[in-house]
Amino acid sequence: MSPFGGSTRASVWDRIDPRLFLHDCGRLSRVQAAFRTAFHLPRVDSIAVGTDEPTHLEELVGALAGQVEERTVQEYRGLLRDRSRDQSA
Template identity: 50%
Template structure:
């Protein structure tokens, strides 16, 4: 793929992975670096996948603006979890956020840190709702605490 870019056959190439846990052990300095890395993102992603995504991003030296997140709702905005969880707690000025889905979408930009989020929808109103969520700021401190709690839980379950 790197040769294809050099020869002008394509503009860029990337790697997309649903589960990056095995990849950090395979990356070395001899491998070409992708222009884009796409990983799962969001509140429903396990800490092992989040940590592997961050490790892979660092190993390849991919800047956050070239890391894309996918599936910020765990695959289904109709999942009952979104009616039981209020992710607005992870947004600065949470009282201004009209919906839990907007908050979940915006928080996904820091779980792990990504520059873009890819979503699939055939509903223009849903897409507009997500676009309007970009004006809200995630609370980085609360999201770091959330990740620490996930790590603590994972390590206590491993014991």
């Protein structure tokens, strides 16, 4: 899974705030929140990322301390299922 769609510099990160999926939404950056939430959309045990900067990996490891708001994740999954059903009809 690629939680950043290829780049953390993509314009999408200026338009959405993945921190809404976290309990303490202000504690982590948008990039950290996307990484933390990616373990739940869908549920996975590991994610591969690449970087040349050790500080970037440190930032992502720090994101693992974030607590995901499971109810928000469930609502989001429901919206995705509904959209999928509507498109296949």
